[in-house]
Amino acid sequence: MIGQEHWGLPGGYVGKDENIDDAAIRILKTRTGAEKVFLEQFKTFGNTGRSEKDLSYLPESIWFRQRFLSVGYYALVDYEQIIPVVDDISTACEWKNVHELPDMMMDHRQIYEAALETMRFQLNYKPIGYNLLPEEFTMPDLQKLYETILGKPLSRGNFQRKMLGYDIFIKHDKERKGGAHRSPILYSFDQVKYQAALKTGLKEAW
Template identity: 45%
Template sequence: MNVTTELHDFIFNGHLNYVPHLSIDCAVFGFHDNQLKILLLRSKYLDGWALPGGHIQRNEHIDIAAQRILKERTGLDKIFLKQYQTFGDPDRLKTQSSQYFLNAVQIPIPPNNWLMERIVSIGYYALVEFSKATPTPDLFTEECVWWDIHQLPALIFDHDHMINLALLTLQSQLHYQPIGYNLLPDKFTMPELQKLYETILDKPLDRRNFQKKIMGLGILEKLEERKSVGPHKSPYYYRFNEKNYQEALTAGLSFGF
């Protein structure tokens, strides 16, 4: 296997630039064709797929590191990003060890290499508008693509556990913070917004009850424009009131389903 100079430098000198024993992994959610999607990367060196992730520069705030990693993978900045869990099981990488990765690159690695040590991962989840993201692989991966949350491929390490917890956290957020500003286009219909909530919660919601609750939050603005979907179905478009939406994110809300 051809080992690039960049990869060789990362393996042998990465500890000079990055914090050892600590990494970031991001569950990036998007919504497309009424499906909740998650962004995954196919590994060059391990048999499976992984969440976008990376290491933290020595003088870098962890939130800034997560934003940097996601911009590199999606081309987007100003992403809704939230830390949700730290993954510190000492056996979390043993299913496919760092040694397996280092052997796969086919260069001699000393046993005290910084990548051989235990790695604790800080988990973030992110919400992005599907159509605006440009999935881009990194140094260790062949491709970066969206997957339906219900049809995931084989994942490396403990990334299946990471995704499950990220999804549970996202579902929990629906009860105390609004969702949608980062997942839907600038304008959308009420059925489209309801479908987003139903897809995340994985259950149907009563149409009238949903509309009453969501309008009661004061975060939507009804537009004069309608979406033409048939002779008798022309729902109005809505958009989020960004100021009220951000206030609801900060203050929290009671919005049980």
């Protein structure tokens, strides 16, 4: 943010005649180019005094100095396909390693931690991976994705048993080529069953 040494999460503002979810979709597309991806609201942040310390250099007449709420959304995207876009009040917008996060303004570190906690919890009843993996992938690919989000290793056998038990995959009669060992089987998501699982939930939690 211009005039601010700390980093902040990218965001935007809700139009006077705009629904909140519509605003989130618009802002995501404007700041990243991403659309038609999984996007979900997870928490509202509005403690008193949340902006006073970091934004005290601004004139009191600017609305940033007044109390305002932030509605948090997280999206599942392939970061290699996303180019963050700087807005009118920012000097930079870029990806950061979650294990090496810089100092963050206001309560944005809490917003990030709440998003990660929500995503980890939702792994218990919602599938992920559609926007984060190639169209065809292996079970080790999917396991690596889950381990990254959960921040811990998972048993290969138990992971595969559980995932295949969800019955949301299409097994292909081909294997990934390369390597001296037997190549792993390729899968893709069954779109009808995947979307149904997003609505009804998964039958076995992590």
